[in-house]
Amino acid sequence: MRPTLIRRTATAAAVVSLALLATACGGGEAQDADAATDNGGEKKGASTAPAAKALTATELKKALLAQGDLANHTIVDPGAGDVLDAEDISVENTECEPIANLTSNAPSGEPAAEGHRMVSSDAKRPSVEELAEMTPEEQLASGMDSMITALSLYSYEDEAAGEAFAAIRTAAEKCAGGFAFTAADEDVTISKVTEVKKESVSGGDEAAAWEVTLKEGGEEIPYKLVAVRQGSTLATFASVDIRASVTGKDFGLPTALVKAQLDKLG
Template identity: 45%
Template sequence: MRATAVRRTALAASVAALALLATACGGSEPSKGDEAKDGAKEGAAGKPAVKALTAAELEKASLVQGDVEAHKITKAGPEDTVAAADVSSDKEACAPLARAFYGAEEGKPAASTKRQVISEPKVEAGDMTEENAEDTLASAFDLTSTLLSLSSYDSATAEGNIAALRKAATDCAGGFSVTTAGETQKITKITEEKVSGGDEALAWTLAAEQDGESAPLTLVALRQGGTVATFTSFNLAAASGKGTLELPAAVVAAQAAKLA
């Protein structure tokens, strides 16, 4: 897969894996929808609408290092940010899903944050020997990298964004194409997965293909009040057929807890 976002995710995961593996081999321990509106108004369920979190409030609610055990959490840099205007799909109905896939902001959120969350490889000091080098190296790449994007809206807009994702996943279950930065890849299949958390949560496994290469990815969308979180995950070992990509359950649970 050479699509921009996937390539960046894979590179970040590779660097983390190799850094930890090098430590192990050395025998030492790893040292803005609509803009938010003021005032309460009645939502679809007859409840006062929730105002969007401010930039400071959203930053406080975003994951930081130490929030998820055995995961490295850093702020995503400019190279990890894709603007919604730079993401297109061959099917307009699939556009919300395409944007979420790249962690692009939907509409005009009041505030947004992004995090890179990478699970630690299951490699311990002294594990590698001449006999098990191949297996140990494979385990070093059995890690999942997740791009976590948070955007705050008023509750009505957030609910609408989740509804649009749900409809897009249904309408586009047979597949669609996504283009960004001049690169196009196909999502050949979308499978709904079970997930819980927040006021609403949706999850899918996506089969992505480009230039004859394929890899599974997962996408989770979670809403808590007026905040929408999306989690796009990739696993290096799964991409090479030597591992399994699962939903980043611990990351989703930790982020849901901070938003509650």
């Protein structure tokens, strides 16, 4: 997910927030969305089973989450320019390429097929009574309570899925101190990469998650990255929380989304 996409998302969230305040001031009713259930599990080690056959583009599209598959989430196709090719990423330290690619919604290695979705968690909107007890700053932030995730599925031939996963994990370790790269002619700086160990993601043969801090335009934006290999398919999730990017507070992994996608992948 590129910085320009974050800016567009943040702007949209601000518009939603202002509309929410206008409704509250006019006496309208705000609807509360039920929270999705997160079922985190322990990470699994590398599978010793033979590599499964790579999914075709048609099979991968059917395996991707679609609108209606996950409650309280909006799932759409990515817009033009939201998905990049590996050739669109330029990293001076080539060891860091897999993390740069994951952050930018681009593949690692050479997948046989790929599919993508943009997923946003529906904000839980406060009631009129709750808004009345908030400060103006809290009211504004309440409309930005949404996580945006770039979801990608990549299928690989032979052992390439495991190799792609291993490359991402190695890059996270070797590039923990940060690095700079260019994504579609945009200069991006990652100041640090830290593996997330206090939470876990469920399912898959191998799974790992990281917190990445991007510096762009003098601002720091926290990301959460998740990579899960299931057979010959690699699922990746690059998430930014709009409210956290404004308040600077931490946010969790998209565990409900990860579980739903792995369940559908089968």
